[in-house]
Amino acid sequence: MEGVWVFLLAFLTCGYFALAGFDYGVGVVLRLVGRDERSRREVLRAVTPFFLGNEVWLVAAVGVLFGAFPRLEGELLSSQHTVFVVLLAGLVCFTVAVQLRSPGWDFLLVGGALVVVVGWGVLLGRVLGGPVWLWGAGMPVLFSLHGAVFLAWRLSGGLRERAVRIAGLLVLPSLVFVVAAVVTAGSVPVPAFGVTGVVAVGLLGGVWATLRSRRHLVAFCCSAAVCALPVLGVFGARSVVTVSVMADVPTLRVLTWAAVVVVPLVLVFQWATWRMSRAAR
Template identity: 85%
Template structure:
């Protein structure tokens, strides 16, 4: 029972990073890919249909964290309250700016996306024991790469070419971050070092090869895996997610009935979002 809930929390958190990661990447790159108001609107139109659906993963993951991992939630909030406060502010600014966007909202949109990307990196660095500056900068690069790959897939013409060039430039610093993060993450068991590094470098190589071949969906899949790998590192750490931070078995049994209903709804909602967007293109 406990293993099932650990796997569920890992799955939902990986889904959030893999999907919402490109939201923040696109937001941060708004004025880099979009050089004028018309192109910026095209950039936002590409991501807007997916925006709320991607955030559902975070809501579901937080619900699982509060319900099934009450002690872990308490430890994280008490020890990392400043990081969470900054993250929440960034999320609010970014969400509001996307919904109410005009040229005057660009500062909050881009700034909110950057704050969220760096904030998640800082939190991961503190949990995994790596330098927080490395993780903050590195996760920003990873989300930018993911956003650029998404735009290369969903846009066309000069905007696609520009997003492709940006993604190509970001592959090398992404590789540097992947290696440095794995080496410096003190909470990750040693045998996991090589596996995580290989997966990260393989994902980055897949992004480069797929973009050159015009296989944008494959490139997007590779960058999504790259975004999710830090979460895998957290759940692979020795002392982060253990039985001691979980609710008792009787509580987990009750929560399982809610999960049986909620998790399929999250998956169906996500599927419907992508399905309708594909039909609208």
């Protein structure tokens, strides 16, 4: 049962990074893709149908963390208190700016998205034992690539071409970040993280190749997978600790019944969001 809950937490967190990651990436590159107010509104219209559905993954992951991993949650909050406060502030600013967006809100929208992705990078760097500055700079590049690829898929005309160019420019810095992260990671067994790095490099190559061949949906799937890979590194680094800080078995049994209901609802909500958006496109 412990393994099931570790898998569930990893699954929900990977889903959050893969899906909400392009929300933040679009926020970071908003003013690069959209050069005027009309085009910025078009950029935001491409992402807003998915926005709330993507954030559900974070809510579900936090619920699992608090319920099934109470001692891990306490350990993380106590040791990374400042990072979580900054992350929460950035998330609130970004969410509010997206919902109430006007030209005057762009500063909060772009700034909030940047704070969130830098915050996740710093947290990952601390957990994985790599240089914090590297992760704090690398994750915004990776998420921005993901956001630009998403826009290349969902937009058309000149905005699509601009998004493709921006994504193409971000592939090489993302590749440099991945290689540097693998070399400098201190908390993950080298072979395991090395395999993850090789997969990430292959996926980034897939992003570059599929963008050139205009297979934008495939490129988006590749960039989503790259954004989720650091989560697997975290669980590789903390696999022993996570099991040791879980709730007791009777509590997990009670929570399992809730998970049987909640997890399918998350998946159905996400499926419905994407299906309705596809129909409206």
